[in-house]
Amino acid sequence: RVVLVSTELIELAGVQCTLSIINDITERKRMEDEFISLVSHELRTPMNSIIGALDLLGTQKLGTLTELGQQTINIATNNMERLIRLVNDILDLERIKSGKIAMRYVECQADKLLIEATQAMQAMADSAQVNLSVEPTPVQIHADPDRILQTLTNLLSNAIKFSEPGETVSLRSSLNCEYLQIEVQDRGRGIPQDKLQLIFERFQQVDASDSRAKGGTGLGLPICRTIVEQHNGRIWVESSLGEGSTFYVRLPVDEGLGTGD
Numbered sequence: 001r002v003v004l005v006s007t008e009l010i011e012l013a014g015v016q017c018t019l020s021i022i023n024d025i026t027e028r029k030r031m032e033d034e035f036i037s038l039v040s041h042e043l044r045t046p047m048n049s050i051i052g053a054l055d056l057l058g059t060q061k062l063g064t065l066t067e068l069g070q071q072t073i074n075i076a077t078n079n080m081e082r083l084i085r086l087v088n089d090i091l092d093l094e095r096i097k098s099g100k101i102a103m104r105y106v107e108c109q110a111d112k113l114l115i116e117a118t119q120a121m122q123a124m125a126d127s128a129q130v131n132l133s134v135e136p137t138p139v140q141i142h143a144d145p146d147r148i149l150q151t152l153t154n155l156l157s158n159a160i161k162f163s164e165p166g167e168t169v170s171l172r173s174s175l176n177c178e179y180l181q182i183e184v185q186d187r188g189r190g191i192p193q194d195k196l197q198l199i200f201e202r203f204q205q206v207d208a209s210d211s212r213a214k215g216g217t218g219l220g221l222p223i224c225r226t227i228v229e230q231h232n233g234r235i236w237v238e239s240s241l242g243e244g245s246t247f248y249v250r251l252p253v254d255e256g257l258g259t260g261d
């Protein structure tokens with residue numbers, strides 16, 4: 001809990017008094033999160049109605065469109081889809097962080113999750129002409145499989161987005177007695193050293209054009225971090241500019257669960 005106290009000297013009825021202003025940053029941050037979440041929630045209904053209307057127009061159910069008309073509808077649809085992704089990510093982050101979405105921990109095979117994540121991202125890799133490779137270690141973990149899958153697909157999606165055609169994105173895991181270490185490695189543009197921690201914060205992107213050019217929201221990594229930390233794990237990145245990045249996820253392996261062979 002971070003509390004800032006500022007003290008001011010004031011004169012009250014001729015008597016000098018000190019007025020202490022307690023500024024509870026944690027409370028302010030909580031109210032800010034709640035406000036963002038409320039606004040995002042309220043935005044969802046009108047946004048869905050707009051996307052429905054654009055779909056009706058775009059599929060020419062309301063009449064034939066000129067080529068320019070069709071292009072305009074496509075641009076509007078793309079932007080609405082970005083907005084919906086942003087709002088969904090904001091809500092997701094707030095709900096996971098506040099515990100409104102509880103983790104559903106079960107014993108699961110981490111290697112199967114790695115394979116499932118690669119399969120889910122194969123189409124995106126194909127269209128970006130990026131090779132995907134997976135080397136999973138068979139091990140059982142106590143985790144929420146949907147949320148771990150969400151973390152892995154988020155990291156893979158970034159790795160693919162920031163890779164050039166012909167490059168390879170690798171998903172690996174290795175087992176230590178206390179934890180499972182998952183690595184997502186790309187040979188893309190890399191991340192500057194001063195941004196390595198910052199990108200795990202809300203709305204932080206290396207380049208201001210990333211959200212427009214790559215369709216991102218700047219919320220993927222904060223969501224990954226929240227999920228991993230709720231699993232008592234750790235997430236970080238190592239990177240060299242122009243050579244690529246490796247994102248690491250460490251998840252504790254419960255004693256007695258052992259390998260899933």
Ligand code: ADP
Pocket residue numbers: 158159162186188189190191199204205206207210211215216217218219220221222245
């Ligand atoms: P976004 O939706 O923008 O991808 P993220 O929180 O997932 O949001 O990532 C934040 C920013 O971190 C990205 O916009 C990008 O600038 C940088 N980034 C993330 N992953 C990579 C990567 N593999 N290579 C280069 N930059 C990356």
